[in-house]
Amino acid sequence: MRSIFYQIMNKTIPRQANSGKKYRADNGVVAIKDGIKVQVIETKLNEIEKPSWFKVPFPNGDNYLSLKSMVNDHHLSTVCEESKCPNIGECWNNRTATLMVLGNICTRACHFCAVDTGNPKGWIDSKEPRNVATTVKFMNLGYVVITSVDRDDLHDGGAGHISKCVVATKAESPNTKVEVLSPDFRGETRNLDILLDSDLDVFSQNLETVDRLTSLVRDPRAGYNQTLQILEYTRNKGFITKSGMMLGLGETYEEVEQAMIDLYNSGIEILTLGQYLRPTKNHLPVKEYITPQKFQEYEFLGHQIGLKEVVAGPLIRSSYRADQSYKRLNAESHD
Numbered sequence: 001m002r003s004i005f006y007q008i009m010n011k012t013i014p015r016q017a018n019s020g021k022k023y024r025a026d027n028g029v030v031a032i033k034d035g036i037k038v039q040v041i042e043t044k045l046n047e048i049e050k051p052s053w054f055k056v057p058f059p060n061g062d063n064y065l066s067l068k069s070m071v072n073d074h075h076l077s078t079v080c081e082e083s084k085c086p087n088i089g090e091c092w093n094n095r096t097a098t099l100m101v102l103g104n105i106c107t108r109a110c111h112f113c114a115v116d117t118g119n120p121k122g123w124i125d126s127k128e129p130r131n132v133a134t135t136v137k138f139m140n141l142g143y144v145v146i147t148s149v150d151r152d153d154l155h156d157g158g159a160g161h162i163s164k165c166v167v168a169t170k171a172e173s174p175n176t177k178v179e180v181l182s183p184d185f186r187g188e189t190r191n192l193d194i195l196l197d198s199d200l201d202v203f204s205q206n207l208e209t210v211d212r213l214t215s216l217v218r219d220p221r222a223g224y225n226q227t228l229q230i231l232e233y234t235r236n237k238g239f240i241t242k243s244g245m246m247l248g249l250g251e252t253y254e255e256v257e258q259a260m261i262d263l264y265n266s267g268i269e270i271l272t273l274g275q276y277l278r279p280t281k282n283h284l285p286v287k288e289y290i291t292p293q294k295f296q297e298y299e300f301l302g303h304q305i306g307l308k309e310v311v312a313g314p315l316i317r318s319s320y321r322a323d324q325s326y327k328r329l330n331a332e333s334h335d
Helices: 062-073 088-093 128-138 159-172 189-196 211-217 224-236 253-266 292-305 322-329
Strands: 022-024 030-032 096-101 116-118 143-148 177-181 202-204 240-247 270-275 309-312
Touching: 062 088, 088 096, 096 128, 096 159, 128 159, 143 159, 143 322, 159 177, 159 189, 177 322, 189 224, 211 253, 224 240, 224 253, 240 253, 240 322, 253 292, 270 292, 270 322, 292 309, 309 322
Parallel strands: 096 143, 143 177, 177 202, 202 240, 240 270, 270 309
Antiparallel strands: 022 030, 030 116
16 A cells, blocks of 8 residues: 655655666665565566546645645645645545655565665664654644554564654644554564554554465565454554555455454454556556446445444555544544
C-alpha cells in the first residue's frame, strides 16, 4: 500500500538517479532508486490499461487549501503529498494526515513498493520526534498516522524511535489520535512492546496480499503468518488493530475471503482494501483492475465474516479516512 515516501522534515534528498539504479544519498547511504533493480522482474509483460472509470478526484476544499499552503510555506513534507495519494483532499479537509519517520531508505525490497532500498547503517535523525510533534501541532491535526520504512539495521527495528515520535506528539497535542502503520520488527515481540508502550491509539500492520502471493509480492523477511501473529499479539494486549491489502495482483475471490477470515481470527477490527498500481516498470505488473462493484462485494463479505470496519474501493489506501473508522469504533461519530 505504500508508495514513494520521504522523511518528515530534514529530508534526505537523493541525487539524480534513474529508477532501479544505485545512488549515494546526501547522508552517504548507498541505495537503489525506487527499491527494485532494473529487470529484476520481467518488464516485457503487457501492462493492462486503466479502465475509463478509474479516475482520481481533484483535491479541493478550504481545509485542504489551508494545510497545503501551510506545508508549502514552512517546507514541511507529508506522505500524503510525496506519494501523490488520491485521497489527500478528503483527508486533509478532515484534518487527517500521514507522516513518515526513520528516513526514506528501507532495508527491504518488496516488489510492489517504490521506496528506495539500502542499508542506512544505523542512521537516525535524533531531532525527528520533536519535529514530528511540532508539525502535528502546527497543522492542527485531529488524527495523524505515523508510518516508517523497515529498519532491519537497527537493533530494535526502529521501535524505540517511533515510540519517541508518538510520545512527543501526544505531549504536544494530547487530543490528537495517533495511529502507527508499523514495521513488523521481524516478528520480535520484545521490540513491538517498546512501541506499544508509547500510548498509541491504533496499531496497523499491512498483510498486503493473500497467502499464495506473499513470497512473490513481499520481501523474504516479511511474511503472511508473521503479520498475523504481530496483529494477534497486539490485539491481545487490548489495542485497536488494523490491516490493509491491495488487490489486482492475481488473487482469487476465495483467497481474499480466506485472508479476511485469517485477519478476523487475528483480532483486527479495521480492514482497508485498495487497487494495486504499478509504481515503475521494474515492479510487479497489474493483473486486474478490480471494479467498484467487486470492491463492494468484498466490503459486504468482510462484514459478514465479522470485521467491524471494512473500507474498500479502487483508490483506497491504508490511511484513508483513518479518523472516521476510529470514531465509528468508539461511537464518536454519528455518520
